[in-house]
Amino acid sequence: MxxxxxxxxxxxxxxxxxxxxxxxxxxxxxxxxxxxxxxxxxxxxxxxxxxxxxxxxxxxxxxxxxxxxxxxxxxxxxxxxxxxxxxxxxxxxxxxxxxxxxxxxxxxxxxxxxxxxxxxxxxxxxxxxxAQFDLPQVGIAGTRQRTGVTSGAMVGTILKPNVGFSPAQTAELVTRLCAAGVDFIKDDEVCADPAHAPLAQRVPAVMAAVREHQQRTGKHVMVAFNITDETDAMKRHADLIEREGGSCVMASLNWCGYSALQTLRRHTGLALHGHRNGYGALSRQPLLGISFQAYQTLWRLAGVDHMHVHGLQGKFSQSDEEVIASAQDCYTPLADAIDDRVLPAFSSGQWAGTVPATWAAVQSDDLLFMSGGGILAHPGGPAAGVASIRQAWAAAREGAALADYARSAPELAAALAFFGK
Incomplete structure (x- = not known):
């Protein structure tokens, strides 16, 4: 070139x-x-x-x-x-x-x-x-370092219900999710700074739970607080999260815009979790809009660390081929001799049963495997939901069929019986 x-x-x-x-x-x-x-x-x-x-x-x-x-x-x-x-x-x-x-x-x-x-x-x-644009400050290696996950896929979940919880209720759920063994927790894109749980109250409550878990276990759980807002407000929210010992913020890329994300990148060293909600309006018509390779290139120039790619066999409209190509785009440097790779976040209807297809497609553990219902709705509770996903990853890496592996993995067996219907 x-x-x-x-x-x-x-x-x-x-x-x-x-x-x-x-x-x-x-x-x-x-x-x-x-x-x-x-x-x-x-x-x-x-x-x-x-x-x-x-x-x-x-x-x-x-x-x-x-x-x-x-x-x-x-x-x-x-x-x-x-x-x-x-x-x-x-x-x-x-x-x-x-x-x-x-x-x-x-x-x-x-x-x-x-x-x-x-x-x-x-x-x-x-x-x-x-080289004239911002690089990710955290990226794949930094996310592993901050979560303490040196190998294997990083398992995450989404706070559900999406809205309605008070700060205290949100913190109680985060306490349970930390105890369940997740590496990453994120807000839903529709929950940013609601009247019933403003960030000024929710961040201290949630981070108190995260710090208590870290003090007891040594494990830091990365929480992506949704700070989507106008630019000055996002900077204030990021400062609060940093003061409370947090490590990540989330923004709805399409609605904040490039300038706001660049300002946020230059303002904070927190990981920037880029949520692409609304991307379907830009991409679903094959002869209109923007394909993910070009889309993620522009956002990576803004300095994001994580990019949503949706999930395999998920609940949204994208084909598995498109999801796989999107993940590979995240793994591909934008230019020679510059390591600006970002962490792909697999999300949307993910559970233990979608793990084999994900592993087969990307052959990499460098991803966020995010499961909402697959963890929170597991019949054995969130801890069993997390365990079922980790067991599925172990099976996939060994080349074992989930049904065979589940004979000695009760949490996976329960997930297959419950979600597999």
Whole structure:
């Protein structure tokens, strides 16, 4: 990759010639518009214009994927041609400006009248450009160090009920979950600073339980407090968590925005747990939005330490193939010679029975395996739920079938009987 340019790859659909549309995209997102304007000299275009690097035409389809009033007014009809387009942009156009980088690779392109579908699939950046942005401060190794989990998957859970508990009730649940043996506990994305359990009261109550457990056992349980809010409030919440001995904060990425996450990253050394709720609105239509590789690239430039990837055989719409690819994206450095890997968080309908597929897919323990109902709803209680997941990981690593392993693992046997229905 050229050191002074970054590259974005798109999937487009259009009734026009894909080469023409690619040139429109390159001009629109750099120095041009729909026609050359005064002052747009050849020298300026040479310096600042984006360049079409490759066009790979794919199959055509009979109907457009998305409505387009301009094409309808023009009376355009099919075939609707699809193509994969790779465009490079001068780094100097953007600089170390994350919101503008996002606007460049994923801004007005979605509104172009020439397309009936457009999706940002991937984003590649040179090492010199990566170095201008924040790195994760905790990442995989730091999360292991802070939780004391030197080997094996890190087992986490989500506080349920999502909302309604008082600070004292939340702390009591955290006490039970710490005793159950979890490594990680997180708030739900819809519970941030509610009136019935404000962070100013909930954080001290929960951290008192965490500290007591740590003093008694030597084990620090990482709690990801949801501090999603406006920027100054998030900084105050992070300071409170740090004073109370906490190690992690969580933010709803799509609703806080790049600037807020960058500010938070530079303000605190706590682990940043990136929750992607709302990502489905950006990704579920195959010819619209943004694929996870490009999505997580932008958020990793903001300095997050953990990224949600959903879970295998889970309750959400993503295919297992998409979840696996997302985890591999988290494990892949964004540029050569820079270790900026982040910890993938597997969540959504996870329990002991989904462990074998997870292990087979990633062949790695460097993940957060988060289970809400799979732990809290286990018929033997939370401790049995945690045990069933650890037993499932042991079985998967040994290559043993869960049913066979469960003959000498009663917690796993109970999980298979209860959740397997």
């Amino acid at each position: 050229i050191a002074d340019r970054f590259e974005a790859t798109y999937l487009i659909e259009t009734p026009l010639a894909p080469a023409h549309v690619a040139e429109v995209m390159a001009g629109e997102q750099s120095c041009g518009t729909f026609t050359r304007v005064e002052g747009e000299t050849d020298a300026l275009r040479e310096r600042a214009r984006a360049t079409v690097e490759a066009i790979d035409e794919l199959e055509s389809v009979a109907a457009p994927s998305l409505p387009n009033a301009l094409l309808e007014r023009q009376g355009r009809s099919g075939p609707w041609r699809r193509a994969r387009v790779r465009i490079s942009f001068p780094v100097a156009n953007v600089g170390a400006n994350l919101p503008t980088l996002a606007a460049t690779v994923a801004g007005n392109l979605y509104d172009l009248g020439e397309v009936s579908g457009l999706r940002l699939e991937s984003l590649q950046i040179p090492a010199s450009y990566r």
